[in-house]
Each structure stands twice: as structure tokens, then as C-alpha cells.
Amino acid sequence: MIMIKEVAVNDVYPLRSKVLRPGQPIEACHYKEDSREGVFHLAASDKGAVIGIASFYPEQHPQFNDANSWRLRGMATDPEVRGQGLGLKLLQQGIRHCQARGATILWCNARTSAMPFYRKLNFEIYGDEFMIENIGPHYLMYYKY
Numbered sequence: 001m002i003m004i005k006e007v008a009v010n011d012v013y014p015l016r017s018k019v020l021r022p023g024q025p026i027e028a029c030h031y032k033e034d035s036r037e038g039v040f041h042l043a044a045s046d047k048g049a050v051i052g053i054a055s056f057y058p059e060q061h062p063q064f065n066d067a068n069s070w071r072l073r074g075m076a077t078d079p080e081v082r083g084q085g086l087g088l089k090l091l092q093q094g095i096r097h098c099q100a101r102g103a104t105i106l107w108c109n110a111r112t113s114a115m116p117f118y119r120k121l122n123f124e125i126y127g128d129e130f131m132i133e134n135i136g137p138h139y140l141m142y143y144k145y
Contacts, residue, residue: 002051002086004093007043009034012053012074015043019076024134031073033057040097044077044090051078052090056098061107063126064142070098072108091121095143104145112137 016029033039036057044052054075061069072094077087098106110118112129123141132138 002044002046002089004042004044004052004090006040006097007050009039009041009055011043011050012041012055015050015053015076015078016074019078020074020135029074031055033059033071033073038101042090042094042097044086046081051081052076052086054090054094056094056106058101061140061142063140064105064107066105068102068104070101070103070106072106075108087117088120095121099145105142106145107140107142109138110141111135112139115139115141 013026013029017024017026021028034055038058039055041055042053043050055073057071057073059069059071060066061071072091075087075091077090095106108118109132110123115125118141121143123143126140126142129137129139
């Protein structure tokens, strides 16, 4: 049975490394925002193994004037379980957690390849595609509460 719950940041690093920063040192998965006050990390686990992760930060983006903005970062699903709806459930729970904290907008730098996934959850695109060095093409996307 898959469980989704808040976890310590150290619990998300292995999957971040495997999926989001393959071949890079584990330190590439340590984001400066991880220890910021108010941050929370969600993990989906199956029989104790972490198979999906997402981190949420109280953070404003210069393009949005919302006082209670949240950022989604470091979302990943183990390739062995992709396509089974796990990422959808994980992000839905994250959206609810942010809403409970008073969020008015949730934004992310979404990989271009993941854009259709976010669109299914009513995220909108803001602006043009851009590159993040050593990672690839992205879009700024947001979910308005």
C-alpha cells in the first residue's frame, strides 16, 4: 500500500539524485531552500521504499504579486512506477497542504517534458521556455487557488 506523508529532507535526497541529477554528486540535490522555515517535503513510499517526492517552499516569484506564494521544487517519481498516477496523487496532496497554509499560488520551474503532467492539474504556463544550465529546458508554471 502506497503512503504519502511529510518527511525529513534527508529522505528525499536519494530519489532526487537518481531522477533529477543523475551522474552528479549528491550535493547537487541539496537545495539552499531545503532548510528554510515553513518548508515541507512529501514522500510516497511503498513497503518502506521512497518512490515519489516533492518539496514545497514558501517563496515569492518576481512575476507574481501573491503575498502567500509557494514553490514546488524537486518533484520526482521513480521510473519503475511512472504512469501509475503516483505523481498526480503526490502533487494533489501537496496542493492541499499548501492551501491549508494559506497559499494563493503555487509555482514551479517545470521541465518541458513534464509540462503535460502539470497541465492535467490546471497549472498554467507563464512566459517562454528557458534553459536551466546542466538540467535542460523548462517553463515557469503556476497553479492559482
